[in-house]
Amino acid sequence: MSEFKALVVSEEDGKYVSKVTTRHVDDLPAGEVLIRVKYSSLNFKDALSASGNKGVTKSFPHTPGIDAAGVVEASAVPEINVGDEVIVTGYDLGMNTSGGYGQYIRVPAAWVLKRPEGLSLRDSMLLGTAGLTAALCIDKLEQAGLAPDQGPVLVTGATGGVGSIAVSMLAGLGYEVAASTGKALQADFLRKLGASQIVDRTALEAGKEKPMLKEQWAGAVDTVGGDILFNVVKSLRYGASVVTCGLTAGTQFQGSVLPFILRNVNLLGVDSVEQPLVVKASMWDRLSVQWKTDLHALEHEVGLDDLPAEIERILGGKMVGRVVVRLD
Incomplete structure (x- = not known):
């Protein structure tokens, strides 16, 4: 599949507008791992990116989404295999690298963490x-x-x-x-x-x-x-x-x-963006076992088409809990 859906933020007449549109895998940035994204989440930084904050995202059009969880479609490194379920959070994802509000991302292998056994892909994005x-x-x-x-x-x-x-x-x-x-x-x-x-x-x-x-x-x-x-x-x-x-x-x-x-x-x-992958892995292991907690009272699930309204809510200080974004 070369085409996929993504939320794309563009500047139009001096305003930043978010629309779901079609993108091509070939347009994604270079990276060793291609991932079919199943779930993402909504964070304040995503809303800043979507509103044109140049301190977060320098150039547009752009696809935000600093979180992504999905399945590996292609890999150029032996430690990550096609079919692996993986998580990517932070680094440059969704900031100046096309992010988790697209059904595909391509990223460096050094950003990719295999899903902890104690969490589903969806629950990993609830976190x-x-x-x-x-x-x-x-x-x-x-x-x-x-x-x-x-x-x-x-x-x-x-x-x-x-x-x-x-x-x-x-x-x-x-x-x-x-x-x-x-x-x-x-x-x-x-x-x-x-x-x-x-x-x-x-x-x-x-x-x-x-x-x-x-x-x-x-x-x-x-x-x-x-x-x-x-x-x-x-x-x-x-x-x-x-x-x-x-x-x-x-x-x-x-x-x-x-x-x-x-x-x-x-x-x-505390910074969660540039932490070494080994530190992130340690925290995800705790979140999946020792510190695992039922967060379903926090959740609100939306699709790509719902995201623009949710972005307005978080910018207006009206969001409570966690928004899980379903990509399929």
Whole structure:
């Protein structure tokens, strides 16, 4: 099959428009592995790419999709065979390399991970980059000394992809989870995921002018950035850590050194895009076995034709949980 369907973003009259159209396999970029994509997922970075954000995607027309799961159709390397079920997340996929919103992708072998036995292709995309990021965050907090008996762990942006998975995973691991959101109507949803406390986002926005805030959190997963992130830093318990992985509330904050030198706290960063494949494989193994959790309460499945509307929803801050994209 040389033709396939893909969501293509093009610039028309100064606006970026997403349409499902026909593409040709021969037009895909060079790479050792050709994959028939079965599932993808929707992430905030995909929406940025689809809206013409040049910090994500430099040239158009373009097919977004930073996640893909499917079956190998052709391979030029011996360790990856035709018929293998595989996952690709991050690296340049969906940014400047044609991504998972097409029924075929061609990528370097160094990006390709064989599907863990404990996950189906569909379930791997229910997790996707969001699940991988949540796992990396929790792993980093535990490496810094976090344990379930130390007190509540805060998750900001808790209704989003990374946040909702982090809430579910932390609760499953025995942590007391406080979930922060600006969507008051989603409190029951967060409690079903395992949150024992709901924190209104406005409570985390207060006090940004103060150098220190009351100690509350034994640890935190921050998915929003901005002044909320540094307010979390200022309210960590002595010796605690916050790991940050998002920027929906901004890339900058007003801060001081006082929390670090008076409370001995840590601000840790997580990147899921350029992690070595061996690190990603380790996290996917955990997600498929030790950290496996039922995420089906999070899911909303759509096809390619539904994606433009879903992209508008996530850009408008209206998405809750995870959107799985069906390519067939």
